[in-house]
Amino acid sequence: MEVPAQRVGEGNVSLLLPRLCPADLRDTALLTLKFKFNPRLGIDNPVLSLAEDQDHSDPWNLQRPRFCLLSKEEEKSFGFHLQQQLGKTDHVVCRVDPGTSAQRQGLREGDRILAVNSNFVAHEDYAVVVRHIRASGPRVLLTVLAQHVHDVVHTQQGSDGFLCPTLGSGVRPRLCHVVKDEGGFGFSVTHGARGPFWLVLTAGGAAERAGVPPGARLLEVNGVCVEKFTSNQLNRKLWQSGDQVTLLVAGLDVEEQCHQLGMPLAAPLAEGWALPAKPRCLNIEKGPQGFGFLLREEKGPNGHLGQFLWDVDPGLPADKAGMKAGDRLVAVAGESVDGLGHEETVSRIREQGSCVSLVVVDPEADRFFSMVRLSPLLFLENAEVAASPPAVDAVEPSGLEDSRQCFLYPGPGGGYGFRLCCVASGPCLFISQVTPGGSAARAGLQIGDAVLEVNGYPVGEASDLDRLQQLPEAEPPLCLKLAARNPQGLEAWISSVSGEAWTLASELL
Template sequence: LLCPVDLQDTDSLTLKFKFNPKLGIDNPVLSLAEDHDPYDPWSLARPRFCLLSKEEGKSFGFHLQQELGRAGHVVCRVDPGTSAQRQGLREGDRILAVNNDVVEHEDYAVVVRRIRASSPRVLLTVLARHAHDVARAQLGEDAHLCPTLGPGVRPRLCHIVKDEGGFGFSVTHGNQGPFWLVLSTGGAAERAGVPPGARLLEVNGVSVEKFTHNQLTRKLWQSGQQVTLLVAGPEVEEQCRQLGLPLAAPLAEGWALPTKPRCLHLEKGPQGFGFLLREEKGLDGRPGQFLWEVDPGLPAKKAGMQAGDRLVAVAGESVEGLGHEETVSRIQAQGSCVSLTVVDPEADRFFSMVRLSPLLFLENTEAPASPQGSSSASLVETEDPSLEDTSVPSVPLGSRQCFLYPGPGGSYGFRLSCVASGPRLFISQVTPGGSAARAGLQVGDVILEVNGYLVGGQNDLERLQQLPEAEPPLCLKLAARSLRGLEAWIPPGAAEDWALASDLL
């Protein structure tokens, strides 16, 4: 894996190279040699690829935070002994891409959603802080720093069903991998989308790159009448070699898969949605959210829901690892129109076997955006000043106190924005179903105090940066202000967006 192990002092390297995007992969920031020395500090000046695997009941092992006062998604902590640490992720790394999707300029919530949706495996493209800062200074904020595969150039996850001619391929003979496949014309493998001359990477979710030929033969024989292969055609293999990209399973596209996740769109009727959500143990023994008592003739049944389906996402956002109450809150936060992604037991077994998230294989790869600003709390707003009288904005009256505890991912579920004058901090985004939404926070609420400290001084930024490490609960003193009132005292583009706390991923 192309991630260095030990962090060395690289401050002295800051101005020792220049970025030249015209040079392509010869550019030191855009090239990755497979045999580079992990102890060479120059390796930190290039994008690195970290393939993380989530262990059962655990996280990937790092905390992500939006950089205060600027665009960017920063690794603010790496937990020892985790996949993130073993694969070379470092504090201060900027996330450039999740799998093959460039995310540097994406909204923070979208980046978190993409990483969680990729569980249990995700490929992160990252760049060290010093290299990122120099690149942006020399090339500008819009420069492309992240190597990605071209359109249609992806590894393939192919499901092959044996016919009278067997699986329809043979394996190049050698004592040990890597192995390449020779296809039978018109055979089962060719029909399943395996490209000619493909390199064999995984069999049923298990890497065979270091298998002996006998081990591989035994593995294929144990598969029975069907097998799922992760393969890379010659074009994919060559492009990954040039870019330094690992041939990673999360990059794969599905070919002839036996089953796929289903996206259901429900609109509540007079009798409700018509299903029961229940938490119980899944096929792997871990708790999950399952759909039962699907009533005939009601919206859930009409949308294609089946009793026994497992819920994997709400509004495109993964609910893996969430408890029952949190999941119900997210569904309720969508109101009368709900988007649910589900898998039936067959699909659940398949994606568990190949160790990939079903959300990577949705027909529509763009996850629906979560609605913002939803909250079940009923709040009384104070009267706003008139739109004409905005020269001296006043702090709204009617303050209230809220106590927040972080959710399962470590996030409080809201975002702050800042303006230079007037009431400085206000709530600019509330995650539906999150801790903030349940506590009654609303978009437009003005922050008066944080953990007993008055807001509006020069130390606001420093205190906010310390909040992720503070012991919960988070105590906020708020005053309500309507969106119309916000527009009156915040000129367009004057608000600076801040993230409050990191997300454990």
């Protein structure tokens, strides 16, 4: 039986009586235009639902991985704290703030984070997990496992990787930008009183050229969820878009696989198709006259504070790298600067030394990604990332097995973000504390790393302590040669020095 379809823009719009709005229509008010009464168009105020209702008190929900699609509230956080565990790769939610997106979506204290969007992170370093969450922007999809289930799995299997549902390679929702031509948008919508909706494509039309797969399910229009819209509301939303519209869609294969995995068709999983704008990666080497740009903090198109690049001097390194006046800075050395203040952002740039890697968006791209409520970093082309030079504080492998070199620059307070301790047995000098987000953490220092050399001088004797005390006054960068312990060795070593007072770091996300 053929599904009836209604072409976008055809037919008359019937008069609808005003509908009483619930008290909480904040998302709808922000993401849809305001309308005055019009006897031809009518008035219709939909209740926007961005997530399916879940009974988070159901014990069965806690026996398997859960998906939490979080939305960052204006100039705030997602509402949970992530804890770094000493000597372990577990990423533990140590606190969930009441009334936040994290609490509403069922995130619980003790949950272990297995994946961030499409990235499996259960065995990644703490700093990498934080970087993935921050790079996701205003929305993030977390795959989590309850603490008691995680402990049982580790006891029985020794790994939780098999528990983490993942989409197959290339199977992702698509964010498609469709530009109307003489044939319109090139799609019609399955007819029904209310969503969900599926698209019927015109062969060779604008939607097909923009990458919309045949029979795709329509999830969002210009960043607004339309899954529970009426046909009239959807037609109006498309009409408001003018000559171009950005659709979040899921092909039949994506829809089927997400259904089997119990995974939501979430926007942070999407890949971009024919997008009108994209982020740019600029690799800049400092010249005799500097980089040649000025960084200022001001409000962007969405009304939020950001770091903007101005006064790009013609012929200097920034100009040659492709920087344009008015670009907004998105990331430094691959790390998002969203939410950072001006001084901390400047410090991040200075820490990179004479070669910096910046991700920027122009005003048009900034407005686009703000509209679809996704981070530009999710759509940074792989080729651009691979072409970026390594940050000067990145970990560089040395010729010695199990050892590496790290270059560090002081942070805003003048420190490097780590502490050294000595023990009588084993390597004399080791890393006892690493400040999350500091220069040492970004360079890859880990608690328990043994220090072999400092600025080219071997260490390990008690007589070296006097020289080490002079390090804060030394000219940066600080160069360390380190030897890491394997997880089993680290656990045994920690037990042997259990008299040390260890503190666990946590971070608000």
